[in-house]
Amino acid sequence: MEHVGRIERKLSEWREHGLLDAAQVARIEAHERSKQGGARWVVWAFAAVGALAVIAGIISLVAANWDDIPDGIKLGAGLVLLIAAMLGARAADHQGHDWIRDLALLLHQGLVLAMIGLVAQVYHLSGHPYRPFAAAFALAIPAALVGRRAILCDAAIYLGLQALWLWLVERELMEELWKHFRAPQLLVAIAALFIATAPYLRAETWARALHRWAFMLTGVSLMTAAFAWGDGKHFWVQPWMQPEWPLVLMLVALAAAGISRWRQHRRVEPAAFIAACIAATFVVSAAWVPPWSHLPQQAIGFAFFCAFCVAYTFAGAAAGSKQAVNAGSFALAVRIFVLFFELFSDLTDTGIGLIITGVLLVSIAYGWWRLRVLIPVPAEVRQ
Amino acid sequence: MKFLILAAVDLVIFGGWIAQNEWAQRAGVEVILPVEGYDPRDLLSGHYVRFRLVAVAQANALGITEDGETRFCIEPNALGRWNVTRVAGKTCAKVLVGTVKKGRVDFGVDRFFVDERRQNEVVGFRADDSTFLRARLGSDGHLQIVDLVVSGRSLSGR
Numbered sequence: 001m002e003h004v005g006r007i008e009r010k011l012s013e014w015r016e017h018g019l020l021d022a023a024q025v026a027r028i029e030a031h032e033r034s035k036q037g038g039a040r041w042v043v044w045a046f047a048a049v050g051a052l053a054v055i056a057g058i059i060s061l062v063a064a065n066w067d068d069i070p071d072g073i074k075l076g077a078g079l080v081l082l083i084a085a086m087l088g089a090r091a092a093d094h095q096g097h098d099w100i101r102d103l104a105l106l107l108h109q110g111l112v113l114a115m116i117g118l119v120a121q122v123y124h125l126s127g128h129p130y131r132p133f134a135a136a137f138a139l140a141i142p143a144a145l146v147g148r149r150a151i152l153c154d155a156a157i158y159l160g161l162q163a164l165w166l167w168l169v170e171r172e173l174m175e176e177l178w179k180h181f182r183a184p185q186l187l188v189a190i191a192a193l194f195i196a197t198a199p200y201l202r203a204e205t206w207a208r209a210l211h212r213w214a215f216m217l218t219g220v221s222l223m224t225a226a227f228a229w230g231d232g233k234h235f236w237v238q239p240w241m242q243p244e245w246p247l248v249l250m251l252v253a254l255a256a257a258g259i260s261r262w263r264q265h266r267r268v269e270p271a272a273f274i275a276a277c278i279a280a281t282f283v284v285s286a287a288w289v290p291p292w293s294h295l296p297q298q299a300i301g302f303a304f305f306c307a308f309c310v311a312y313t314f315a316g317a318a319a320g321s322k323q324a325v326n327a328g329s330f331a332l333a334v335r336i337f338v339l340f341f342e343l344f345s346d347l348t349d350t351g352i353g354l355i356i357t358g359v360l361l362v363s364i365a366y367g368w369w370r371l372r373v374l375i376p377v378p379a380e381v382r383q
Numbered sequence: 384m385k386f387l388i389l390a391a392v393d394l395v396i397f398g399g400w401i402a403q404n405e406w407a408q409r410a411g412v413e414v415i416l417p418v419e420g421y422d423p424r425d426l427l428s429g430h431y432v433r434f435r436l437v438a439v440a441q442a443n444a445l446g447i448t449e450d451g452e453t454r455f456c457i458e459p460n461a462l463g464r465w466n467v468t469r470v471a472g473k474t475c476a477k478v479l480v481g482t483v484k485k486g487r488v489d490f491g492v493d494r495f496f497v498d499e500r501r502q503n504e505v506v507g508f509r510a511d512d513s514t515f516l517r518a519r520l521g522s523d524g525h526l527q528i529v530d531l532v533v534s535g536r537s538l539s540g541r
Contacts (some may be wrong), residue, residue: 067498075401082397083390090386115397120429121496124528125403139396146385 007032071122078118082111086348089146109140109155130166133159145203153209161190184221191217215324218311223331226304257258305335407527411519412455412477414465416435418531431496432531432538436516441467442488453488454524455479464515480524492518495531499539510526 011028013018020028062069116132119125140156168174177183191214196212198207309332316324334354340353417437440457447470455467456475471478480522481488513535518526530539 079394079401082393086386086390088392090390093386112393118398119397119404123408124492124495125404126494128494140391142385142389144394146389239436 006250020322047274051240074118074124078111078115080123082108082115085111086143088153089143098148105147105152106149106155107141109136109143109159111154112139113159124223128170129167130170133166137163144206148205150205150209150212153203154212154279157213187217187221191215191221212321215315215321219308219324219328222308223305223335224314226301226308227335241343288327302335306332309335404527406446407521407525408519408529411521411527413529414477414518414520414526415457415463416516416526417466417512418516430498431494432533433494434516434531435491435493438465438467438479439481439488439490440491443486445470445487445537446486447483448486450484451482453481453483455481455488457520462512465520467531477520478524479520479526490526492516492526495528495538497531 003302008029011025015022015025030044066074085104089101089108091106092098105190107143108272113132113136116135120127120132137156137159140152144152144156168177174183177186194210194214194217198210201207309328313325313328313332316322316328336357337354340357406476418434419437419440436471438455438457445455447453454471455478456471457465457477457479458468459465460485465477467479469475479490480483481490483489496517511534514533515531516528517530517532518528520526532538
């Protein structure tokens with residue numbers, strides 16, 4: 001009710017300023033009233049929590065008596081559940097329930113992996129960990145093709161990437177890949193492959209999923225590069241890791257972003273160009289002029305990380321992806337927390353630093369919000 | 384129709400896999416393989432016991448350097464325990480197939496899944512003469528686990 005009342009106040013204000021006419025106001029009010037139904041959401045929330053509690057209870061009971069259940073029943077139940085998920089998807093498809101169909105397909109993708117684990121458990125099979133993921137990936141592709149939600153493609157891509165990762169680990173290639181920072185470069189290469197492939201796919205869900213994964217893999221690689229390079233010899237970075245490679249990755253990303261921006265607008269803003277030149281010079285001199293100065297490297301690495309996080313967040317906002325915005329903001333917040341632990345030797349200083357930063361950020365957020373409320377929207381934006 | 388095809392694919396793949404394992408557990412020769420060490424593990428929610436066959440050490444001792452699949456001759460001793468004796472030749476009655484990688488042999492069996500309660504029972508036991516693996520040796524030379532017996536106690540309860 002409060003929500004509708006707030007909207008009604010805003011609507012009357014906009015109508016007074018001539019931004020909306022009476023018919024538009026009436027339509028918006030009718031739309032917002034149709035979405036009200038507060039009690040309905042409470043009922044749904046109770047029902048959802050109740051259903052989850054029942055499912056969790058059944059799972060706990062089965063788990064508690066797992067050893068007492070004959071192997072044949074376990075395997076039979078697993079197989080029945082797997083096929084029931086697919087037949088359930090078929091029934092939902094016939095009745096036109098798209099969401100239920102795709103939910104059943106998603107369940108099927110998960111059940112394939114669970115079924116592989118169950119057979120391995122019953123027959124005590126051991127082997128290469130990448131194989132179950134590769135098999136689940138192969139079986140997840142048809143499910144993603146018959147469904148219409150991109151999350152089915154996301155699940156299939158995840159399984160494929162996980163299989164690839166485990167295969168690299170099993171082949172003992174991961175250490176070599178980290179040595180010259182090739183693992184993040186491999187991720188960027190996969191992202192480039194996804195972007196290159198996406199336009200040729202007829203299924204829009206696959207194209208969207210590939211773009212999303214490319215976006216995420218690139219973001220993760222760049223943030224890892226900035227963190228690893230800025231952190232120098234600390235934390236998880238191995239002493240034999242070559243520090244130049246994360247730097248190269250970051251510079252290539254900067255160049256790619258610059259080229260992309262230039263292609264979009266056919267011009268380079270002078271201030272941005274000068275800032276980029278100064279930054280590049282600073283980075284190159286800090287990296288290659290001996291003796292190594294740890295503090296500038298740490299500071300620059302931190303700045304790179306924050307810049308990539310902010311760029312990632314804004315790019316996510318521009319693409320309309322709430323998850324990307326949340327991921328970028330979360331990574332930025334975590335990095336700021338880690339910086340305090342890097343800078344201060346004891347928890348008291350760290351705590352004080354975090355409180356000051358927190359108050360500062362809340363003040364900025366409040367100031368931003370106040371400014372947006374107080375400053376009138378420019379005419380060109382309104383249009 | 385496409386949903387029915389996918390359901391049929393599930394049935395064929397998993398049904399076939401289960402049938403293959405069931406057949407392997409029933410066919411072949413039962414062998415008793417001594418275990419020289421084991422290590423109770425927790426893999427996410429599933430519990431398993433990790434063990435090392437004496438046969439692995441015996442095969443490693445043969446000093447095979449070439450990577451790839453190798454056939455070993457396996458024979459029972461007076462106590463009925465089966466041991467790797469040599470690289471399989473023409474006179475070998477029973478063959479065990481292993482994969483050699485960097486001089487180390489792997490027979491593809493190294494874990495036994497157990498219930499959480501049983502896993503806690505075996506913690507603290509030491510491998511001795513009454514600790515062994517019961518398995519079926521197929522005509523293809525591969526092992527199919529039947530039971531793991533730790534200090535005379537069957538972990539499968541069979």
